[in-house]
Each structure stands twice: as C-alpha cells, then as structure tokens.
Amino acid sequence: MNNELLVDPAALREEVKSKYREVAHNPNGEHHFHTGRPLARRLGYEAALVDAMPDAAVESFAGVANPFALRPLATGEKVVDAGSGAGFDCFVAGHQVGPQGKIVGVDMLPEMLEKSRRSAELMGLTQVEFREGLLEKIPVDDGWADVVISNGVLNLCADKRQTFDELWRILRPGGTLQFGDIANGKPVPAGALRDIDLWTG
Amino acid sequence: MLAEVGFVDIQISPPYDTFGGARGEKKARLFEVYGHTFLAHKPGSP
Numbered sequence: 001m002n003n004e005l006l007v008d009p010a011a012l013r014e015e016v017k018s019k020y021r022e023v024a025h026n027p028n029g030e031h032h033f034h035t036g037r038p039l040a041r042r043l044g045y046e047a048a049l050v051d052a053m054p055d056a057a058v059e060s061f062a063g064v065a066n067p068f069a070l071r072p073l074a075t076g077e078k079v080v081d082a083g084s085g086a087g088f089d090c091f092v093a094g095h096q097v098g099p100q101g102k103i104v105g106v107d108m109l110p111e112m113l114e115k116s117r118r119s120a121e122l123m124g125l126t127q128v129e130f131r132e133g134l135l136e137k138i139p140v141d142d143g144w145a146d147v148v149i150s151n152g153v154l155n156l157c158a159d160k161r162q163t164f165d166e167l168w169r170i171l172r173p174g175g176t177l178q179f180g181d182i183a184n185g186k187p188v189p190a191g192a193l194r195d196i197d198l199w200t201g
Numbered sequence: 202m203l204a205e206v207g208f209v210d211i212q213i214s215p216p217y218d219t220f221g222g223a224r225g226e227k228k229a230r231l232f233e234v235y236g237h238t239f240l241a242h243k244p245g246s247p
Binding site: 183 | 202203205206207208212214217218219220221222223224225228231232233234235236237238239240241242243244245246247
C-alpha cells in the first residue's frame with residue numbers, strides 16, 4: 001500500500017488542536033458542524049441517558065455518527081475511546097459497561113482532558129479515566145481493550161495506517177473496533193486533499 | 202484500510218446526515234459527505 005502522507009502530520013495536528021480548543025471553550029460558537037445535545041439527538045443517542053448528563057458533559061460533543069449504533073457495549077468490557085474530546089462517548093460507554101467495566105479516553109488536547117475529567121468526577125464515573133496522548137502512539141498496553149471506540153477523529157489523523165495499526169495493537173484478539181467517521185460519496189480533487197483547511201473545515 | 206490492517210466482519214451503517222443544517226453543510230453536500238458507524242473485529246480468541 002502507498003502510505004504517502006497528504007499533509008504534514010504536525011501541521012494538521014496544530015490545526016486540529018486550534019479548532020477543538022475552541023469547541024472546548026466555546027461549544028455553542030460558530031462551528032462548521034453541530035455540537036452538544038442537538039447533535040446527540042441527530043445521531044440517535046439514547047435521549048434519557050443524554051438528558052441526565054450535566055451540560056458540561058455534553059456541550060462540547062462534536063462526533064459525526066454513533067459508535068454504539070451497531071453494537072451496544074456489554075457489561076464489564078474494557079474500552080478505549082481514541083480521541084475522546086470532552087468525554088461524551090466515554091460517559092455513554094461508562095453507563096453501558098457499568099462499574100465492573102473500564103473506560104480509557106485518550107486525547108491530545110489538555111483543555112478537553114481537563115473538561116472530561118471534571119465531568120467524570122461530577123457524574124461519579126470512577127470507571128472512566130482520561131490519558132493524554134496521540135492516536136499514532138496510544139498510551140495503552142498491547143491487547144488491553146475488549147473494544148475500541150472513536151468518533152469523528154480518525155479522518156483527522158494524517159497517517160491513517162499508523163493510527164489503525166495502533167488500534168489493532170491495543171485490541172485483544174477477538175476484540176471489536178466500532179467507530180463513527182465520515183465518508184465522501186464523490187471524489188475530492190487531488191489538490192484539495194493536500195489542503196489542511198479542508199481537512200478540518 | 203480496515204481489511205488491509207487485518208480486521209474482519211466489517212459492517213457499515215446507513216448514513217447520518219451529520220452536517221445537515223450546519224455551517225459546513227454546503228461543503229459536505231458538494232462531496233456527499235455523511236457520517237457512518239463502522240464495526241469490525243480483530244480475529245482470534247481472547
């Protein structure tokens with residue numbers, strides 16, 4: 001496979017950080033995507049579960065699909081959320097696996113990690129933990145996860161092969177990868193694929 | 202990519218109109234961009 005990178009990973013990372021730092025601080029601002037409770041409704045999340053969460057746990061949610069739509073998590077599963085943002089999917093996952101399970105959210109943005117840790121504490125979700133890290137080098141042991149989830153993040157990684165290799169590494173044999181992401185029905189012109197602004201907006 | 206890495210039993214959900222009504226809708230429609238849920242398994246037994 002040709003793994004030529006279309007954009008500079010470090011430059012893309014800085015652009016993504018800038019965009020999502022704004023989502024953390026100003027979730028109801030002018031973004032090119034939906035956020036928060038309206039987005040969760042649009043993507044079919046369980047209304048009663050979302051309604052019961054405090055605003056801080058939901059308002060910065062910026063996923064693109066519902067990682068639980070094809071398979072709800074099972075009680076006691078160990079789950080990694082790759083690119084956990086403000087933690088919304090980790091909180092849904094924490095509810096599904098229960099106190100016997102374990103959720104590790106991984107994100108590169110300190111502002112999102114701080115927000116997600118505060119929300120987890122507020123909701124008493126002691127089975128949910130957040131770690132700082134990149135998806136190209138996930139801070140989780142080999143084969144630890146029963147399930148890896150993600151939502152709207154993999155399309156923002158410049159080196160997708162390395163990222164998917166990492167997801168593979170942290171999953172146990174027989175484990176499940178379930179994630180939300182975008183796909184385009186019409187081809188994007190070659191020049192546009194190298195335009196970082198189009199990757200994030 | 203999923204199959205190249207080795208994942209099996211790959212499923213893809215129907216599309217979500219993720220960007221409908223958002224500021225990014227026009228650009229999303231241009232390239233028919235929609236959200237999907239993807240499901241796949243790593244072969245083997247625990």
